[in-house]
Amino acid sequence: MIQVKYVTKRYGNTLANxxxxxxxxxxxxxxxxxxxxxGKSTLIKCICGLLRFEGSIIIDGYDNHSxxxxxxxxxxxxxxxxxxxxxxxxxxxxIARAYRLKDWEEYGKELMTRFELTDKKEKLGxxxxxxxxxxxxxxxxxxxxxxxxxxxxxxxxxxxxxxRELKQLIISLRDSRSSVIISxxxxxxxxxAWDTTYIMKNGSIIESRKRKDLDSKSSLESIYFAITEGSxxxxxxxxx
Numbered sequence: 018m019i020q021v022k023y024v025t026k027r028y029g030n031t032l033a034n035x036x037x038x039x040x041x042x043x044x045x046x047x048x049x050x051x052x053x054x055x056g057k058s059t060l061i062k063c064i065c066g067l068l069r070f071e072g073s074i075i076i077d078g079y080d081n082h083s084x085x086x087x088x089x090x091x092x093x094x095x096x097x098x099x100x101x102x103x104x105x106x107x108x109x110x111x112i113a114r115a116y117r118l119k120d121w122e123e124y125g126k127e128l129m130t131r132f133e134l135t136d137k138k139e140k141l142g143x144x145x146x147x148x149x150x151x152x153x154x155x156x157x158x159x160x161x162x163x164x165x166x167x168x169x170x171x172x173x174x175x176x177x178x179x180x181r182e183l184k185q186l187i188i189s190l191r192d193s194r195s196s197v198i199i200s201x202x203x204x205x206x207x208x209x210a211w212d213t214t215y216i217m218k219n220g221s222i223i224e225s226r227k228r229k230d231l232d233s234k235s236s237l238e239s240i241y242f243a244i245t246e247g248s249x250x251x252x253x254x255x256x257x
Contacts, residue, residue, distance in 0.1 A: 018042050019064065019165050019196050024072035026059055033059040034070070035220040041165070041196040041213070046187060048207050049200040050241050051217035057200040058095065060217070061169050064198070065092045077164050077196075088116070091163035095170040097154035099142030105129070105153050106138040109160055116161045128156040131182050148174040155183065165196040172206050184210065204238045211237055216244050 021039040025032070034056050041047040051057050063070045066082050079086035103111065109125045112118075129135050132152040137145070145153065151174050158166065168187075172180050188210050190197050201207060214237060216224045224244045231240070 019198060020075040022073040024063055024070050026063055026068060026070045033220050037222055039215055041198050043196055044191055044194040045212040046191050046197045046210055048211045048214045049198060050214055055217040056220040057217055058169055061167055061200055064167060089164040091158035091166040093155050093158045093168045093171055097150040099150050101143035103142055104139050105134055108153055108157055112157045112160050118161060121160060125160060128159060132156060132179055148176060151175060152179060166190055168199045170201055172203050204241055208237050216241060
């Protein structure tokens with residue numbers, strides 16, 4: 018489980034996150050929604066230990082800055098960071114050595130096959146398109162089989178096949194009892210698979226909803242616009 022308690026982050030005089038509380042349970046897909054500048058990416062970077070902040074973040078029972086927590090966390094950033102002179106295959110080898118993984122090769126091949134990277138395994142990082150880099154980033158993050166996985170705008174730049182595969186993979190992570198947080202503005206991509214949503218505005222969580230508590234007419238999109246714009250929560254915005 019990922020637990021965020023009273024997290025505040027400032028950039029000088031700018032309040033990026035304001036007293037944020039959030040929980041992503043084991044075996045749950047948690048979707049973080051909000052407009053650009055709402056504070057989603059800042060919160061994710063805080064959870065991943067990339068930024069200093071006030072408050073507390075716990076991952077699988079450990080403080081998020083601890084080595085134990087980092088071993089349990091997989092992070093796929095919005096902008097993939099590749100080593101320009103390593104091949105696709107060497108990126109996976111690097112992760113396997115860094116995490117001291119054993120018998121990882123079959124799973125690595127499975128991930129590369131799933132994201133159509135097998136014929137690109139000898140390509141250098143600098144030779145890949147942004148979409149291909151994103152696929153490699155996903156494979157590297159999932160190779161250690163983390164218990165908590167965070168995606169920041171994961172569908173941007175992916176082709177339709179990769180989007181379908183990633184959605185299926187996210188569901189399989191939930192089925193394996195991983196905690197999954199997805200920050201996205203592409204609401205339609207998560208309509209079929211989400212358990213909890215948190216909606217951010219101006220650095221704060223303004224509302225949260227659990228899918229199990231809603232009626233069948235309530236879509237993720239209708240919930241978002243009902244809260245942010247005051248439209249009807251069932252998605253019927255017609256006027257009498």
